[in-house]
Amino acid sequence: MAKGITLQFVPYGEIAYLSSFQRVKRLIDLAAEDKILLVQGKLAPEEEADLIQETMKKIKSSSRFKGIELASFVPKTKNLPLAQSIKENLARALLGSDRDVFTIIGPATIVREIKKDPTKLQLLLRK
Amino acid sequence: MSSFIDFFTNLFNGLFSVKRNVKLGFYGPPNGGKTTLANRICKDWTGEELGKVSKIPHETREVQAKEKVEIKFNNKKAVFKIIDTPGIATKIDYEDFLPYGLSIKEAKKRAKEATKGVIEAIKWLDDMDAVIVVLDSTKNPYTQVNITIIGNLVARKIPVLIAANKTDLRGANVKKIEAAFPEYDVVGLSAKAGHNMEEFYSKLFELIKKKGGRK
Numbered sequence: 001m002a003k004g005i006t007l008q009f010v011p012y013g014e015i016a017y018l019s020s021f022q023r024v025k026r027l028i029d030l031a032a033e034d035k036i037l038l039v040q041g042k043l044a045p046e047e048e049a050d051l052i053q054e055t056m057k058k059i060k061s062s063s064r065f066k067g068i069e070l071a072s073f074v075p076k077t078k079n080l081p082l083a084q085s086i087k088e089n090l091a092r093a094l095l096g097s098d099r100d101v102f103t104i105i106g107p108a109t110i111v112r113e114i115k116k117d118p119t120k121l122q123l124l125l126r127k
Numbered sequence: 128m129s130s131f132i133d134f135f136t137n138l139f140n141g142l143f144s145v146k147r148n149v150k151l152g153f154y155g156p157p158n159g160g161k162t163t164l165a166n167r168i169c170k171d172w173t174g175e176e177l178g179k180v181s182k183i184p185h186e187t188r189e190v191q192a193k194e195k196v197e198i199k200f201n202n203k204k205a206v207f208k209i210i211d212t213p214g215i216a217t218k219i220d221y222e223d224f225l226p227y228g229l230s231i232k233e234a235k236k237r238a239k240e241a242t243k244g245v246i247e248a249i250k251w252l253d254d255m256d257a258v259i260v261v262l263d264s265t266k267n268p269y270t271q272v273n274i275t276i277i278g279n280l281v282a283r284k285i286p287v288l289i290a291a292n293k294t295d296l297r298g299a300n301v302k303k304i305e306a307a308f309p310e311y312d313v314v315g316l317s318a319k320a321g322h323n324m325e326e327f328y329s330k331l332f333e334l335i336k337k338k339g340g341r342k
Binding site: 044045046048049052053055056057059060066067068069070071072108114115116117 | 215216217218219220238239242243245246249252267269270271272274275278279281282
């Protein structure tokens with residue numbers, strides 16, 4: 001039987017009100033279930049550092065978990081026409097500045113590499 | 128009269144004062160050349176190297192430091208504590224070490240030690256006065272590990288200098304690193320070959336004058 005890959009969307013509202021520790025733990029626990037996470041928003045730099053530390057602890061305590069691949073993607077909004085730029089800024093002000101940013105977290109057993117450049121993200125999966 | 132003397136005292140101190148015990152950290156992903164650069168500096172100014180280098184990733188698995196490294200450059204002088212840290216990674220798989228000829232037992236031990244090393248490296252971030260982020264200039268700089276390291280230094284207001292290492296290798300692209308991190312000073316160099324160390328030392332003294340993370 002063909003094995004599927006689960007891509008789980010994690011909306012901003014699902015993790016926004018958790019403490020930093022709980023947020024990081026929830027994301028690692030989901031990734032350890034072999035799910036690729038598409039997280040709305042972005043972790044703070046200190047949370048990203050915590051995420052790496054917790055990932056290392058999880059690798060040490062598990063024989064199967066090998067870590068994660070991680071990338072945040074900020075849509076390019078420069079050089080937009082003035083009217084659209086105003087709309088973008090208004091939406092950011094209303095929704096919070098990180099709502100249009102996405103973070104992808106994939107277990108290293110499934111995602112070999114996330115290639116990133118300023119305009120695109122590529123997920124390279126393991127065979 | 129006393130203000131006249133104070134003026135010259137302050138001027139003298141400003142010109143010739145020695146910064147002491149500047150804790151200078153070397154951070155970056157594995158195999159960027161952190162230890163090679165730290166060794167180059169320690170060898171240049173103390174005659175002794177700091178740590179072992181190897182082609183196998185995660186050779187440095189514990190934070191290692193050299194105290195009282197006095198650097199004199201262009202009439203400036205400072206005393207550093209050079210702190211070399213394990214490479215920061217988001218994944219560690221013992222199987223990645225097997226192609227380098229390690230046994231399964233050795234590879235598993237190395238992987239376990241490497242996970243501890245990453246945790247330790249992150250914990251040390253708070254102790255640094257300034258940091259050199261060492262990147263391999265033959266590799267894509269747009270990685271989350273690089274962004275996370277620099278983001279954490281900026282959040283802690285620790286001055287950052289990016290060393291675009293391995294410029295002696297074909298495929299080195301310092302411009303790509305400059306484009307990826309336009310807000311930070313980047314110096315292209317080869318720690319192994321000793322290329323462009325003059326510019327590195329010049330930027331190092333600019334770095335320790337800064338109070339924040341950016342240019």
